[in-house]
């Protein structure tokens with residue numbers, strides 16, 4: 007791709023552009039300095055003449071809404087509109103000196119699942135955070151994942167609806183491709199103008215597929231349908247991993263995971279399951295030092311290798327220029343070491359999968375067998391010996407039997423405590439209040455009971471435990487201390503998906519009462535909506551709902567949120583509810599937060615990521 011006008015040396019707002027870093031289809035990125043404090047920044051200049059005042063305002067408003075703060079989102083520092091010679095909109099972001107993640111891996115290389123998880127976990131967390139704020143990225147691809155000076159991944163380049171919406175009416179400076187161009191990362195529904203959180207999940211799924219097998223699941227931007235089998239290309243992967251990736255890549259967004267966080271959690275879970283199938287040799291005093299940093303530095307590739315980027319990627323002159331002499335075998339070795347260390351981390355202690363027959367059960371059988379054997383000896387002694395001798399002889403086996411029972415019994419008890427219990431009530435589950443309470447209309451007097459068991463908590467801990475960050479050093483002493491139990495989370499209510507007034511929790515329907523339900527009409531970003539606070543007496547839980555006055559226009563999203571005041575626990579429509587309000591839709595409802603005697607909750611509505619003032623607390 008050729009670069010068009012080089013603005014190096016010029017000034018935009020308070021920044022001097024010093025060097026061109028790369029160019030996308032509709033923009034160029036420059037290294038720049040603040041003219042006063044000389045701080046280094048990256049400026050993304052859009053090749054669009056944003057002359058109309060209303061368009062300029064829309065651009066600035068939209069960028070303002072994108073100032074999301076998350077450790078893995080590229081910090082947006084400033085934005086503006088240049089005035090000479092034309093009105094070029096620009097964004098100012100942190101400068102990421104280690105460039106784009108795509109340059110870290112040679113095209114076609116298959117990355118170990120552990121490494122993929124190390125990237126996906128923070129990215130999914132950043133995306134989930136954005137989705138919770140009603141912001142969709144819309145442009146996920148390896149070229150938009152950058153690395154800062156510490157090699158921390160930063161997701162950049164949110165699609166700006168204002169620029170896309172206005173492209174037709176804007177004067178695009180050069181003969182470049184249309185701003186609305188598609189890539190292999192574009193979800194099928196995006197091509198019909200419907201972009202939602204599930205589209206980001208799809209794009210992340212494409213990235214995961216590529217990293218795992220070295221090939222794109224789709225031949226071209228308009229290729230659709232079921233991608234080729236991941237395991238056919240990377241047989242080392244389990245069926246479960248393939249299924250998880252396939253689900254994220256479903257053409258129908260409804261068939262994907264409910265959220266991007268769920269996708270990442272599922273991938274993490276199946277990777278742990280893979281590990282638990284492999285033998286654990288020993289756990290000694292082990293210091294695990296992940297070698298990602300060294301590995302990455304040693305795997306730098308030549309600019310030539312990377313510059314044959316496909317059309318969906320940008321041109322960048324800052325590609326690594328050195329090739330270090332690290333053989334493929336050497337690399338595999340480093341990663342194998344890493345994988346086996348992670349394996350130890352993931353498989354100890356032995357309790358993690360509920361419902362499996364554990365070591366504890368084997369001990370149980372051994373204890374019973376020993377008891378049986380002792381009983382036989384005892385019987386034999388009684389028959390063979392005379393009554394006096396026999397009675398005397400009883401003392402020893404009975405003592406042994408008692409010991410065995412005591413030991414066996416004790417081990418059974420301790421095994422039970424630590425053993426998986428598939429029938430355990432999940433931690434944080436809500437036990438619906440007794441019928442006696444159902445007549446009361448003052449929910450603050452209700453006394454809901456929350457049941458959790460040690461095992462249920464430990465299971466949930468193991469599935470949500472984040473992987474070690476690429477730079478961390480983790481020390482394990484043998485035997486490792488039990489994992490700390492997680493603080494109880496608020497309940498996530500199962501909903502029937504049809505009627506926002508009917509929730510079911512652990513099989514019980516949560517009836518709605520209107521006694522403590524409230525609503526308020528608000529105007530959000532010029533659009534009218536009614537926010538509802540809803541409360542169920544039977545489940546002692548509250549939720550929120552938003553109903554817009556009219557269906558949302560293309561590219562605009564709405565949401566609702568319920569927040570438990572005491573601890574700030576919150577659910578949006580995406581977490582436990584029926585999903586955000588998409589273009590063409592009018593309403594959504596959230597998951598439920600348990601509403602204890604001493605607690606209150608508030609409801610909020612949102613449009614284009616600005617949240618309304620609170621309704622409540624009630």
Ligand SMILES: Nc1ncnc2c1ncn2[C@@H]1O[C@H](COP(=O)(O)OP(=O)(O)OP(=O)(O)O)[C@@H](O)[C@H]1O
Nearest residue numbers: 027028029030031035048100101102149319320322
């Ligand atoms: N914050 C940053 N710090 C350092 N380099 C950056 C930064 N942002 C972008 N770059 C560099 O600029 C190049 C071009 O970025 P740009 O976002 O324009 O590409 P793109 O994502 O392909 O474009 P688009 O998605 O708009 O078509 C990147 O490949 C990267 O090398």
